[in-house]
Amino acid sequence: MPLTLNDFERDALAVLETYCTIPCQSPAYDPDWASNGHLEAATELLADFARLREFEAADVTIHRLEGRTPVLCVTVEATTDTEEEDDDRGTVILYGHLDKQPPLLPWSEGLDPYTPVRRGNRLFARGVADDGYSTFAALLAIEALEREGIPHPRCVVLIEASEESGSPDLEAYLDYLRPKLGPVELMICLDSGALTYDRLWVTTSLRGVISLNVKVSVLERGVHSGLASGVAVSSFRVLRQLLDRIEDPETGDILVPELSCEIPDHVRVAADAVATELGDIAAADLPAVPGLRFLGDSPADRILRRTWRPTLSIVGIDGIPSPDNAGNVLRPFTTATLSMRLPPLVDATAALDAVKRVLTTDVPHGAQVEIFHDGAADGWASPALQSWLVDAIEAASTNAFGRSAGFTGEGGTIPFLASLGKRYPGVQFVATGVLGPDSNAHGIDEMLDLPTCVGVTNAVMTILEGFTKRNDS
Numbered sequence: 001m002p003l004t005l006n007d008f009e010r011d012a013l014a015v016l017e018t019y020c021t022i023p024c025q026s027p028a029y030d031p032d033w034a035s036n037g038h039l040e041a042a043t044e045l046l047a048d049f050a051r052l053r054e055f056e057a058a059d060v061t062i063h064r065l066e067g068r069t070p071v072l073c074v075t076v077e078a079t080t081d082t083e084e085e086d087d088d089r090g091t092v093i094l095y096g097h098l099d100k101q102p103p104l105l106p107w108s109e110g111l112d113p114y115t116p117v118r119r120g121n122r123l124f125a126r127g128v129a130d131d132g133y134s135t136f137a138a139l140l141a142i143e144a145l146e147r148e149g150i151p152h153p154r155c156v157v158l159i160e161a162s163e164e165s166g167s168p169d170l171e172a173y174l175d176y177l178r179p180k181l182g183p184v185e186l187m188i189c190l191d192s193g194a195l196t197y198d199r200l201w202v203t204t205s206l207r208g209v210i211s212l213n214v215k216v217s218v219l220e221r222g223v224h225s226g227l228a229s230g231v232a233v234s235s236f237r238v239l240r241q242l243l244d245r246i247e248d249p250e251t252g253d254i255l256v257p258e259l260s261c262e263i264p265d266h267v268r269v270a271a272d273a274v275a276t277e278l279g280d281i282a283a284a285d286l287p288a289v290p291g292l293r294f295l296g297d298s299p300a301d302r303i304l305r306r307t308w309r310p311t312l313s314i315v316g317i318d319g320i321p322s323p324d325n326a327g328n329v330l331r332p333f334t335t336a337t338l339s340m341r342l343p344p345l346v347d348a349t350a351a352l353d354a355v356k357r358v359l360t361t362d363v364p365h366g367a368q369v370e371i372f373h374d375g376a377a378d379g380w381a382s383p384a385l386q387s388w389l390v391d392a393i394e395a396a397s398t399n400a401f402g403r404s405a406g407f408t409g410e411g412g413t414i415p416f417l418a419s420l421g422k423r424y425p426g427v428q429f430v431a432t433g434v435l436g437p438d439s440n441a442h443g444i445d446e447m448l449d450l451p452t453c454v455g456v457t458n459a460v461m462t463i464l465e466g467f468t469k470r471n472d473s
């Protein structure tokens with residue numbers, strides 16, 4: 001029996017809503033996270049929810065490595081038909097995260113990042129869909145299997161708290177938890193996207209990301225622009241020249257070769273198929289101003305641009321006053337925060353090194369360049385799915401949503417998948433999620449579509465069931 005929205009409302013909604021009230025921002029946005037205690041409070045809340053689940057044999061532990069954000073681990077031992085032995089059956093990891101993006105105020109009328117509001121079957125709050133729902137979906141799926149008497153494999157629900165900062169704590173925990181995780185064979189990641197809410201969407205690739213601050217200095221302090229301009233160069237102009245080395249200012253094409261990779265043929269075919277069925281899906285959800293012309297020459301091209309091409313975004317700037325305080329001065333420096341998405345197969349560390357080299361070599365006019373707060377996370381492309389998993393995904397989507405599963409690349413980054421793929425070669429992946437149209441992860445008015453949340457939970461049940469049966473056929 002699949003779970004219904006009623007079941008979810010009865011068993012999970014109140015705790016999910018409490019989670020929505022906690023301002024548990026990721027450490028990058030809350031440097032005092034340890035003393036503020038919000039991440040800890042959210043972890044405790046979710047651990048309490050886990051302890052209330054009715055499992056035959058489970059362990060709920062919050063791990064706290066020194067100086068790192070906590071990780072919640074819920075290990076649910078396998079249940080089997082009596083005649084089977086279960087030792088060699090492998091572990092399934094169900095992954096999600098509980099840290100949140102910053103609130104990004106103001107939200108629309110009547111909505112607030114930390115006050116959950118339900119409108120119809122949609123729940124609005126920061127972190128509700130990215131990725132608060134994941135703990136509930138994972139635990140309710142396993143619990144429902146036990147309630148129905150359907151055997152499930154050994155499951156470790158692993159919920160981390162630094163994902164939105166690029167998962168800086170994850171590698172240490174994967175080292176530490178290695179014995180506990182055991183022989184990992186399948187990884188279900190519940191932090192990904194969906195193009196529509198009418199089926200299970202499985203993510204076939206993710207982009208990587210690099211970020212860095214670049215500071216261009218030209219003077220020791222600001223000087224009257226009547227004296228200095230025309231003699232000393234503007235730091236903004238030097239920055240502009242440096243950025244033009246990275247991207248073509250007309251087209252936005254990235255010019256550093258280390259940041260591109262060949263797009264596989266099957267990816268192009270899949271993009272064509274999605275565009276044929278769903279139209280201009282990459283552009284359709286964007287809140288564009290009237291008259292904005294989108295990049296790319298076709299809907300399929302825009303899908304590829306979003307999932308397999310590198311891009312540059314300037315996401316922060318410093319050294320420039322707001323227009324209200326702007327005086328006639330030649331400013332001493334300009335700092336920009338660069339965020340670059342990378343194609344799935346690009347080595348993020350090599351890409352970061354290349355960008356740093358480009359920004360610091362032969363700087364125009366001998367201006368000083370400093371680079372700081374840099375970081376890199378690899379993208380990921382799914383290994384080929386084993387046939388049992390293809391069948392399980394299809395059954396999962398059909399049972400939960402009444403139609404076939406969809407497969408697509410995503411433009412975001414989940415560092416966990418690349419790390420896990422490297423640590424456990426041969427592991428199979430299902431990356432999925434609820435981040436569909438209007439879910440607004442990272443933006444204002446973040447929203448969880450509750451029926452989709454229940455659908456994904458039911459899909460997880462079917463996939464776990466398929467895992468247990470995979471050697472039977």
Ligand SMILES: [Zn+2]
Nearest residue numbers: 130131163191
């Ligand atoms: Zn997320």
